[in-house]
Amino acid sequence: MQFQIIPVTxxxxxxxxxxxxxxxQGAIVDPGGESELLIKAVExxxxxxxxxxxxHGHLDHVGGAKALANHYQIKIYGPSQEDxxxxxxLPQQCVQFGFPFCEAxxxxxxxxxxxxxxxxxxxxxxxxxxxxxxxxxxFVNHLQKVALVGDVLFHNSIGRTDFPRGSYPDLxxxxxxxxxxxxxxxxxxxxxxxxxxxxxxxxxxxYLT
Numbered sequence: 001m002q003f004q005i006i007p008v009t010x011x012x013x014x015x016x017x018x019x020x021x022x023x024x025q026g027a028i029v030d031p032g033g034e035s036e037l038l039i040k041a042v043e044x045x046x047x048x049x050x051x052x053x054x055x056h057g058h059l060d061h062v063g064g065a066k067a068l069a070n071h072y073q074i075k076i077y078g079p080s081q082e083d084x085x086x087x088x089x090l091p092q093q094c095v096q097f098g099f100p101f102c103e104a105x106x107x108x109x110x111x112x113x114x115x116x117x118x119x120x121x122x123x124x125x126x127x128x129x130x131x132x133x134x135x136x137x138x139f140v141n142h143l144q145k146v147a148l149v150g151d152v153l154f155h156n157s158i159g160r161t162d163f164p165r166g167s168y169p170d171l172x173x174x175x176x177x178x179x180x181x182x183x184x185x186x187x188x189x190x191x192x193x194x195x196x197x198x199x200x201x202x203x204x205x206x207y208l209t
Contacts, residue, residue: 001122001144008034011060019047020120027051027119031064054078055150056136057086059093066105075108083135127178131171132159147188155196158207
């Protein structure tokens with residue numbers, strides 16, 4: 001699995017374009033906005049986008065999802081249904097954070113622990129990792145040892161839990177019982193900031209040691 005990370009909007013959230021090197025089929029993960037920028041990036045990569053994947057329902061990770069799904073005529077997958085209240089309240093989130101208007105929407109497929117997403121010949125497993133939001137999910141490529149973790153874990157930090165229905169105990173449990181057991185050699189792509197490994201964070205992250 002190949003990937004390119006493109007920070008978008010004033011929140012500088014990481015939107016990831018991932019693709020299968022053999023089939024050149026790809027997906028856009030957590031498109032928070034700036035859809036035209038992402039479309040141009042896809043054109044340069046010369047790949048075919050077949051899915052939009054969402055880790056959770058916060059505006060800065062879903063703001064461009066509907067526009068891109070309409071542009072490519074494809075389906076939106078994720079997050080877990082516990083984040084429905086966030087997607088229902090997208091217009092209010094726009095006002096709160098000063099973002100361009102974004103209409104509420106429902107994904108074509110809610111995702112749950114154990115679901116499998118196929119991108120060409122690549123395969124992503126779904127983990128339910130609540131804490132930052134109740135319906136937060138993580139996408140795991142076991143073969144390449146890469147995980148797209150949204151806002152659960154960052155390099156030297158962890159996700160916020162002071163948003164509606166956030167839970168610090170749930171977040172720590174998600175990291176320690178769902179992510180770290182994948183292995184120290186797993187690389188993860190966070191929702192903001194640089195990539196890291198679970199091993200590095202297990203040993204050095206001040207919020208977890």
